[in-house]
Amino acid sequence: IAGITQAPTSQILAAGRRMTLRCTQDMRHNAMYWYRQDLGLGLRLIHYSNTAGTTGKGEVPDGYSVSRANTDDFPLTLASAVPSQTSVYFCASTPLAGSYNEQFFGPGTRLTVL
Amino acid sequence: GQNIDQPTEMTATEGAIVQINCTYQTSGFNGLFWYQQHAGEAPTFLSYNVLDGLEEKGRFSSFLSRSKGYSYLLLKELQMKDSASYLCAVRDSNYQLIWGAGTKLIIKP
Numbered sequence: 735i736a737g738i739t740q741a742p743t744s745q746i747l748a749a750g751r752r753m754t755l756r757c758t759q760d761m762r763h764n765a766m767y768w769y770r771q772d773l774g775l776g777l778r779l780i781h782y783s784n785t786a787g788t789t790g791k792g793e794v795p796d797g798y799s800v801s802r803a804n805t806d807d808f809p810l811t812l813a814s815a816v817p818s819q820t821s822v823y824f825c826a827s828t829p830l831a832g833s834y835n836e837q838f839f840g841p842g843t844r845l846t847v848l
Numbered sequence: 849g850q851n852i853d854q855p856t857e858m859t860a861t862e863g864a865i866v867q868i869n870c871t872y873q874t875s876g877f878n879g880l881f882w883y884q885q886h887a888g889e890a891p892t893f894l895s896y897n898v899l900d901g902l903e904e905k906g907r908f909s910s911f912l913s914r915s916k917g918y919s920y921l922l923l924k925e926l927q928m929k930d931s932a933s934y935l936c937a938v939r940d941s942n943y944q945l946i947w948g949a950g951t952k953l954i955i956k957p
Contacts, residue, residue, distance in 0.1 A: 769947075776852060776935070776947030777891075792944065824890060832943035834898065836881060839890035 736760065738840035740825050746846045747815050755810045755843050757825035763838070765831035766808040768792075768800060770821040771842075777824065783808055784831040815847045850874045852948035854936050859954045860926055868921045868934050868951045876941025882910050882921045883935040885950065891935055894921070923953075931955045 738759045747753050759766065764785045769777040779792030783802040797819060799811045808827075812819055822844050826837040851873045860866040872880070879898040883891035897903055897912035897919060909922040921934055933950040940946055 774949055776949045777937075777945075778947070779944060782944070832878075834879060834896060836893035836896060837945065839892070841890050 738825055738827055738838060740823075740840040740843050742843060743841070744844040744846075746848065747812075749815055749817060749847055751815050753812045753815055753845070755812075755823055755825075755845070757808045757810070757840055758806050759808075759825075759827045759838075759840075760806065761827065761829075761838070762805060763827035763829050764805070765828045766802065767826040767828075767837065768798070768808070768810045769824045769826065770794065770819075771824060772821050780810065780823075782831075815845075817847045819845065820847045821845060850940065850946045852936055852938060852946055854934075854948040854951045856949070857952045857954065859956060860923075862926055862928060862955055862957050864926050865922065865924050866926060866953065868923070868936075868953065870919045870921070870936035870948055872917050872919070872936070872938045872946075872948075874938045874940045874946055877914060878939040878941070878943055880910075880912055880919050881937045881939070881945065882908075882919075883937065885933045885935055887932070894934075926955050928955050928957070 741756045767782045768780040781800040783789045786805045825840040828837045853871045882894040885891040895910040907924045935950045936948040937945040
């Protein structure tokens, strides 16, 4: 693989179910991010990780959790999905948090919660 | 609060020039990014400004005025493939990106 991959591509989920969105990068980037994108709104940061073993909360963290056990993987978990979590989710990475480098984005996961 | 403003939608003609404006109010400033996003796809990086002035990259240029909290993206010799959303993002004092809602650019033949 080259770059960032996300799985699944899309998912329809019943409210109350648990769901993990997967994100893997092979660029050895230290910093990784999860965003959600909703119509009419800018990308909003859910959680981030500046380096393996550390995570932080973004603008809209409620209802979501993350882990960063190694450099490559940054899964996002919805413990008990609600309809307001219907969105497109993007994972992104950059070589170093706070550097001038741009963020590289995965292809996204389209999640519908019914 | 933090705020990034961009026009919601713009229309331009193939071969012409278009300027997409972005104004921002953020807690601190550590650079401004422009991204392109085609429908159903991920955002891709276009340009980065941290100092005042114009950055040129082929058909695309980006300008920044930090004192005015203002940037624009200039697209020249428009092509049909330039039809996309253009996202402005500012890196704040915590080095996190604050994103505008994006400008949908429609190119007509």
